[in-house]
Amino acid sequence: MKKYSVFAIAREAMRGHKGWEEQWSSPEPKKEYDVIIVGAGGHGLATAYYLATVHGITNVAVLEKGWLGGGNTGRNTTIIRSNYLYDESAGIYDHALKLWDGLSQELNYNVMYSARGVMMLAHNVHDIQVLKRHVHANRLNGIDNEWLSPEQAKEFCPPLNISRDARYPVVGAALQRRGGTARHDAVAWGYARGASARGVHIIQNCEVTGVKRAANGAVMGVDTTRGFIGAKKVGVVAAGHSSVIMNMAGVRMPLESYPLQALVSEPVKPVVPCVVMSNTVHAYISQSDKGELVIGAGTDQYVSYSQTGGLHILQHTLDAICEMFPIFTRMKMLRSWGGIVDVTPDRSPILAKTPVPGLYVNCGWGTGGFKATPGSGHVFAHTIARDDPHPINAPFTIERFRTGRLIDEAAAAAVAH
C-alpha cells in the first residue's frame, strides 16, 4: 500500500496522476478462509481491518452481495455522538468516538471526521427532563454533554428559530461538542484499503445464500452466488439482512427491518455550523462540506426490504425542518433515498456469539450505527478472534431477550440517531 501524503499528491501532479494504485484488490475467492465476514459495510470492513491489524488474522474474506459501502454505510446521515443514557451504551459508543479521533491518521485515509458538535433540542418540559437526565448520566460516565439555554443554542447555531410563538418553541438544548459528522464513503473505503493491504480478500457481487453447518452443529462455511466458501468462523454483519442470513443458519432473531429515509438539498454557502436534532418534531439536519443540507427522516411503520419509503415520511420531516429553520422554506431538495435498518426490541445492537459454534453476529444497529463503526469493528474482531466477547460488547448478547437484561435505549434515547 502506497502511503497517501502531500508529497504523493505533488509527485503525482508532476507525472499526470498515472502512479495512483487501486485502493483495494478484487481477488477470486479461495476455497477456504479462517474467517468469513458477511457484509462489506463499514462495520464488516472495520471488523476485517482489526482482525488483521490487532489480532494478526489476515486469511479473511469479506463477502458483499452488492458493492462495498452500498448498504446503510453509504446511505446514512453520518451523525456521530456518544451521549447515550446507559452505561453499556456509553461504553460502546464512546469507545467508537475515541477511535474516530485519529482514524484518518490510523487509516492514512481522510475520513473527514469533524467534531462540529451535536445539539439536541428540547421543546417541552418532558424534553428538558429527558435531556438533562442524559447530561447528568453522561457526566457520570465521563462523556461531555452540556445544557444550553435557547439563546445559547441560537448562538451556537444562528439560523435556528427560537421565537416563543413557534408551534414547538425551543426551550433549551443539550450539546455534545465532540459529536459531529464524518464522510461515510471514506470510512468504508479507508477500512477496505487498510484491510486489503494486509491480505484480506474483499469479494463484491458475491451474495451469501446459505450457511453450512457440520453434524455437530458448528459452522463450516457459506454458500454464495460464486459457490461454496469454507470457514470455521463466520461473522454476520449484514444490517437489514442480518436476520435473513441468521435464518439460513437456523437462528431466529429479535429483529425487524424497516425503511429509513434521508434527503439532501441543493448546495448553499455554509449556514448550519453543527448538527441539530429534535426528537419531538422528529427531524435532524447538518450541512455537508459540499454545501448540501443533509436531512434525516423517520422509519416507515411496516417491515420492508424495498429500500424505498413513503413520501409522506419525508414531507413530515420537511415540515419539521421548516419549523425549526424558517429560512429554509424555499430551499429545493435534490435527492432522497432509503436504507433498510434492523431494529431490536430495546433499540440496542447485538454483537455476540450465537447458539451456533463459530457463528458470530453484529447487527441491530438500526437507525444509528454509523457512529459506532470503528468501535463496533474493533470489539467484534476481538469477539471472533478470541471466541469471547470484549468487555465492552459483553452486555450486547442475543440472550438478553431471554434473561430480561435489556439495554433499553428505546425508551431512553433522546432521539433515534
Next chain:
Amino acid sequence: MLLIRCPYCEEERPELEFRNAGEAHIARSTDIAGESDDDFEKFFFIRSNPKGIIYERWRHMHGCARFFNAVRDTVTDKFVMTYKAGEPKPAKLPGVAK
C-alpha cells in the same frame, strides 16, 4: 404511501388512516405467568422478519378502528390480500407461486 384494503370497510384507503401492529398469528399464551423464559422470548421478542411474504396486523385507526390481518410482499410492498381478525392464516394465497 401504501393503499390498504380494510376488510371491514371493504375499500382501499391511504396508509395514513392505518397503524401497523406487527407480525400476525403470534398467539398469546393463556397462562402467560407460567410461560418458560424461552417461550416468552419467542412470543415477545423473536420475529420472522421475512424477506418476501409477511403476515401482519394492521389497525384501521382513523376509520373503523378495527384490527385485521394482511399478507404483503416485503420486497415489493404489494398487498396479496387482507382478511378479518380471527380468520385462520390463509393456506393458499391468490397469485403467489408455491
